[in-house]
Amino acid sequence: MASTNDVKTNPDTFDKKPYLADNAEVDIKQGQMSGEGGLSEHQKGLEKKLLFKIDTLILPIIVVVYLLNYIDRNNYAAARLQGLEEDLNLHGDQYQTGLSVFFVGYVLMQVPSNALLNYSGRPSLYLGFWIVAWGLVSALTCLVKSFAHIVVCRFILGFVEAPFFAGVLFYVSKWYTRSELGFRMAIFYSGSLLSGAFGNLIAGGILRGLDGKQGLAAWQWLYIIEGVVTIFVGFIVMLLLPDFPHTWKVLTPELRAVAIQRMALDANQDDVDEEGAKSHVQGVRQALTDPKTYILAIMYHCQTGSTGFSNFFPSLTQTLGFDRTTSLLLVAPPYIFAVIWAYGHSLYSDKVQNRFWFWVYPIPLAITGCLLFMFVPLFGVRYFAMFLMSFAFILSPTVSYVLCK
Numbered sequence: 001m002a003s004t005n006d007v008k009t010n011p012d013t014f015d016k017k018p019y020l021a022d023n024a025e026v027d028i029k030q031g032q033m034s035g036e037g038g039l040s041e042h043q044k045g046l047e048k049k050l051l052f053k054i055d056t057l058i059l060p061i062i063v064v065v066y067l068l069n070y071i072d073r074n075n076y077a078a079a080r081l082q083g084l085e086e087d088l089n090l091h092g093d094q095y096q097t098g099l100s101v102f103f104v105g106y107v108l109m110q111v112p113s114n115a116l117l118n119y120s121g122r123p124s125l126y127l128g129f130w131i132v133a134w135g136l137v138s139a140l141t142c143l144v145k146s147f148a149h150i151v152v153c154r155f156i157l158g159f160v161e162a163p164f165f166a167g168v169l170f171y172v173s174k175w176y177t178r179s180e181l182g183f184r185m186a187i188f189y190s191g192s193l194l195s196g197a198f199g200n201l202i203a204g205g206i207l208r209g210l211d212g213k214q215g216l217a218a219w220q221w222l223y224i225i226e227g228v229v230t231i232f233v234g235f236i237v238m239l240l241l242p243d244f245p246h247t248w249k250v251l252t253p254e255l256r257a258v259a260i261q262r263m264a265l266d267a268n269q270d271d272v273d274e275e276g277a278k279s280h281v282q283g284v285r286q287a288l289t290d291p292k293t294y295i296l297a298i299m300y301h302c303q304t305g306s307t308g309f310s311n312f313f314p315s316l317t318q319t320l321g322f323d324r325t326t327s328l329l330l331v332a333p334p335y336i337f338a339v340i341w342a343y344g345h346s347l348y349s350d351k352v353q354n355r356f357w358f359w360v361y362p363i364p365l366a367i368t369g370c371l372l373f374m375f376v377p378l379f380g381v382r383y384f385a386m387f388l389m390s391f392a393f394i395l396s397p398t399v400s401y402v403l404c405k
Contacts, residue, residue: 077099
């Protein structure tokens with residue numbers, strides 16, 4: 001249990017091997033290694049057991065939380081179809097302003113957040129706190145009465161949601177090697193894709209069954225229900241999410257040794273950090289001088305810009321000529337298709353260990369989808385185009401993070 005882990009929080013010793021003294025006496029000797037400097041055959045067998053434990057606990061937790069992360073930020077689009085625009089008397093570009101201001105708070109908090117996570121030394125408590133925080137902000141959004149209120153709520157929501165995504169990228173890098181990350185990132189990213197499916201299905205159900213109940217509009221119930229669920233999950237994360245392999249008490253000393261050894265091998269480092277290991281300031285300086293940092297930033301900037309339509313997906317489906325509830329339900333199939341395709345895409349990318357072409361090929365497919373949706377008036381073609389459009393935000397992130405790791 002993450003809540004019982006005895007982890008030091010001194011920022012100068014954070015994430016260093018001396019933590020082992022608090023948890024188990026692990027002596028990793030050169031004799032345990034194969035002649036090639038890798039894991040022995042026995043250790044490779046233990047590694048499979050270790051990966052099974054990690055995959056069956058950590059992956060489900062971060063996928064569910066990422067699903068809620070996207071549901072809580074994108075329920076603004078679903079609320080628009082449920083009367084939020086009319087109730088708040090939004091006009092002109094005010095809806096778009098409320099949409100955009102989320103990312104102002106998001107950008108401001110993402111970079112300093114990981115420095116705070118590094119200082120805390122407890123991902124379970126740190127991430128859990130921010131999950132509860134954004135759930136609370138989401139639930140309280142039901143009280144907004146004006147454009148100014150929604151802008152403030154959206155800004156704060158972006159600020160408190162930012163630590164999760166950046167934190168998880170750091171977190172999974174402590175559990176998985178580079179060769180394992182592609183498929184795991186696809187599983188993690190599926191949370192955001194599933195949010196597009198289930199979030200809009202939930203919104204459709206609320207619109208049909210709760211609109212007007214207790215004097216609240218459907219969009220108000222949407223914020224309340226999804227916010228309360230997120231708060232509950234945040235407390236579960238604090239209790240269940242393990243912090244690091246060397247502090248996870250359910251691991252035997254032998255499994256813990258393998259967990260540490262394989263990550264050291266992947267990083268091409270010695271088993272134990274040397275004296276004078278890099279400080280956090282040096283780590284930041286190293287990141288700022290690494291070209292891969294800027295390559296990833298440019299890639300993600302382009303990918304994010306190309307997915308702006310996802311914030312208007314329910315509005316786009318409504319242009320197909322259906323009522324509000326049906327429009328929300330029509331959003332689900334493209335996202336479900338996206339999840340299935342992303343899994344296969346990332347599995348094959350891991351198998352061939354080629355990232356570049358797997359990042360590139362979705363681009364022309366997404367462009368084709370946008371053009372078909374814009375210029376072909378037939379329902380079947382336009383709905384098929386939405387499946388193609390989804391390639392823009394499905395596949396690129398699943399390999400781009402691994403490409404630059």
